[in-house]
Amino acid sequence: MDLKEIQNLIKFVANSGVAEVKLEMDDVKITIRTTLEGNVTETTYVQQMPAQGVLQQPLAPQQVAPVAVVPAVPAIENAHFITIKSPIIGTFYRKPSPDKPMFVEVGKSIAKGDVLCVIEAMKLFNEIESEVSGKIVKILVDDMSPVEFDQPLFLVDPS
Known part of the structure; x- marks a missing residue:
């Protein structure tokens, strides 16, 4: 999973209103936590490297613009x-x-x-x-x- 895919995933999760998402694939573990106040996203990226142990990279918090909720029908x-x-x-x-x-x-x-x-x-x-x-x-x-x-x-x- 490359950085662009991770960034798209962060944006998707931040806009979905979900508080936390954990994604585990063969050699990658990603945890994305969001807060509704200001929509700050905290992401932890862990990649398992063969014979090298675990590399953990906390990604910088992403600022996402607040999403306005407009009722569909009055x-x-x-x-x-x-x-x-x-x-x-x-x-x-x-x-x-x-x-x-x-x-x-x-x-x-x-x-x-x-x-x-x-x-x-x-x-x-x-x-x-x-x-x-x-x-x-x-x-x-x-x-x-x-x-x-x-x-x-x-x-x-x-x-």
Whole structure:
């Protein structure tokens, strides 16, 4: 893993809102910690060299510009919508596989039990089913993005 890939990973983690990420590959271990105050990122890079022991290089903290959170739909309009949230931590996918169509689109009517997305957690793909009937108003997460437990995924108009 080169420095450019590490820097891109730091930026991705800082913008995702995750507090800490640990990545271990064959000969590389990376830990990235972020704080919400000022979004300072602390990164520890450890590379195992054959027959040479361990080399640990703390990388300089990265300053990342604070990300402004703007509500997608004004709160007054959200009052009658139902929010479908993530039941687990993982990676959000809108399709069952790369060559298949999206599970749902904005404006599509859904019924209770319809599959809305898949969340991958620890190499297991979990289908997330709707607990309500209605129409998809907004998809709040980008495809292939990390999601947290209880993170809003969809807004549904039950009427």
